[in-house]
Every structure is written in structure tokens, then in C-alpha cells.
Amino acid sequence: MKTAFIYSDDFAKYDYGPGHPLKPFRLKLSHELIQAYGLLSLTDARIVEAKPAEEKDLLLYHSRDYIEVLKAANSGREIPGGERYGIGFGDNPVFEGVFDWSRLVTGASLQAAELVDSGEVAAAFNISGGLHHALASRASGFCYINDPVIAISSLLKRGRRVAYIDIDAHHGDGVQEAFYRTDKVLTISLHESGRYLFPGTGFESETGEGKGEGYSVNVPLPPSCDDELFVYAFNEIVPPLIGRFGPDIVVSQLGVDSFLTDPLAHLNYTTNGFCEVVRKIQELSPRWIALGGGGYEITNVARAWTLAWAIMNTIDLPDELPEAFLEQHPLEGFRSGKLRDEPYREEGPDKEIMRRHVTKVVTRIRDQVL
Secondary structure, three states: OEEEEEEOOOHHHHHHHHOOOOHHHHHHHHHHHHHHHHOOOOOEEEEEEEEEEEEEEEEOOOHHHHHHHOOOOOOOOOOHHHHHHOOOOOOOOOOHHHHHHHHHHHHHHHHHHHHHHOOOOOOOEEOOOOOOOOOOOEEEEEEEEHHHHHHHHHHHOOOOOOOEEEEEOOOHHHHHHHOOOOOEEEEEEEEEOOOOOOOOOOOOOOOOOHHOOEEEEEEEEEEOOOOHHHHHHHHHHHHHHHHHHHHOOEEOOOOOEOOOOOOOOOOOHHHHHHHHHHHHHHHHOOEEEEEEOOOOHHHHHHHHHHHHHHHHOOOOOOOOHHHHHHHHHOOOOOOOOEOOOOOOOOOOHHHHHHHHHHHHHHHHHHHHHH
């Protein structure tokens, strides 16, 4: 299977500022681990230099006035009235190059969409993408431009049916909002319940409106949910939905802030459940665009997205991290020296409470949507 990895060294030159949890350096770290495993020289894999999106591309979703404010913020100086657009708050700071960063990330997702839709490759991965919270006229949740929405919109213009699968710990609210009233896009988000986590949305009752009724599916999961329950919920809901919808292309957001050691969420996944679900997405996808997403413990990000790229290329990697890579990054926290996590499973009365909750959510979705 031919694949494409879209990347630029420029990803890592942007900085949200000291103390901000989103570190673009994690993309460079992921790239270097993928490279250390020899996964950038595979016969059927293309390495594609990311190019910025054009303004007209951003207007596929975002309002003109919002884009103008974001352009003004590119200097790194606070913009009067920026707060009306969510720009300048702690989550969404003004920093030098914020517009350039957003264009580059979005351009990479558009390149992935073009390569897959044209048939040049069967699957493409933009690890910088998946910024799923941005709304049409507002920055939100570290996201300024919603690259999944723009990539999907470009495919809709070509007459494609698209399924979007989001496994980030946070609900993919911006993508849901963009396609809430259409039957051309099926959005599925498995995430920590909005009762406990930003953005406070994504309940199972949110199923779309008008022509979109039944085409928005949310699987809110309880805090401490582990691999077993995550994989159960995914397998019960996602394959039958994809089978009935029959997409031309699947777009997936592979956020890893759902992992046990991530500082911003409360789910307890590991690379084990993550890889099982990524393999299933690969099986379900006639053609596949994979995007990055959340992940604020950078060693989790590098290890998980290396594993995801290996799965896209049907490669089974050794568990020992390459020695040269560990020597290059002695301070980054790869303490175990392993690519994969040890299995983790919740036990006891709390697990049974979680199991009942997840079963109830799955049953309700089956009744309402399937």
C-alpha cells in the first residue's frame, strides 16, 4: 500500500509560549523517532514537504473577519478586540507566526486529502493536523484553524462521502459543528465525557439536525476508562456505522491525550488499545487520511504516532527504542526505553461502574442511531 507522510521542519519553529501545554517540538520528536526506526525510507512511502494553505482554502470554513484578525495577530502583538474571536486568552495566545503556523498545518492536511483523493496514495498522515476545536469565527482549545474541517470540505467539493473518526480525549466539537446539518459527512467522536473535560460537549444525545440527523455520533466515556472499555466501545459502534454509511474516504484524528500519563485528561489508555483501534480504522477505511491531535506528554506522542505510521505501512517494529535516538534525546523522558506501554487495566468496583456506564452509552447509541 502506498502511503504519504507530510512534514516540515518548520513545524517546530513555532512556540505557544512558556508554560503552554501544546509544544510543537513534539512533532519534531515524532519525526526523529520515525526516522530512527527507518520508516522514512520505505519503498512505498512518500515523504512530502508540507506547504501552507492559501487564504481561499481557509475560507472554506472560517469567516473573512476572523481570518483578518488572525492575520493581524501574526506579528505576535496583542490585537484590540481579539478576545471577541477567542484570540489572546491562555488557551489561544497570540504568538509570532500564529497565522503562518495555522496555514502550514492546514496546508499539510489539504495535501494529505489531495494525495489520497487522487489515488496517488492509499493513506496519508499529517501529524501536525487534527486541530478540531476551532470554530468558524473563533479560536478554541489551542486551535486557530480547523484543518480537519477544511480538508473534509475540500473533499466534499469533489463529491466525496467522508467519515470522520476522532479518538482524542476531547470532543471534536468544531468538526461536529461544521457538519451537524449534513448527511454527506458522518462524524464519530469517542472522548472523555464533557461532564468532566473541555469543551463540555459531545453527549450521546447530540446526533445532528435536519438532513444531518443521525450523522453525528458521540461516545462519551467516563474518567479512568481503560483500553478494554475503549476498544469495546469502538468495536460496538464504529464498524457498523462505517459499514452503513459507506464512505469514500475516512479521516481520523489520532489524539493521544487519552493516555494514562497525559496531564490534561483523565483517561487511561495505553499504546495497546491505541494500536488496536488504529488497526481497526485501517481495516475500515477504503482510503485513509490520518491526522495528529492532542497529546501533552511528548514521549507518548512520539511513540504512539511512530506506531501509527508503522501500522499504516504494515510494519511491525521492535520494542527497544533505537539507541542513537535515546542518546540524541537523553532529557526527554523515554525512561523505559520501550516503544510500547505495559498493558494497563482498571480493576475493582469502580471498573464495574465504568463498564455499566459504557454499556449504557453504547446501547443508547444503537437505539438512537443504528
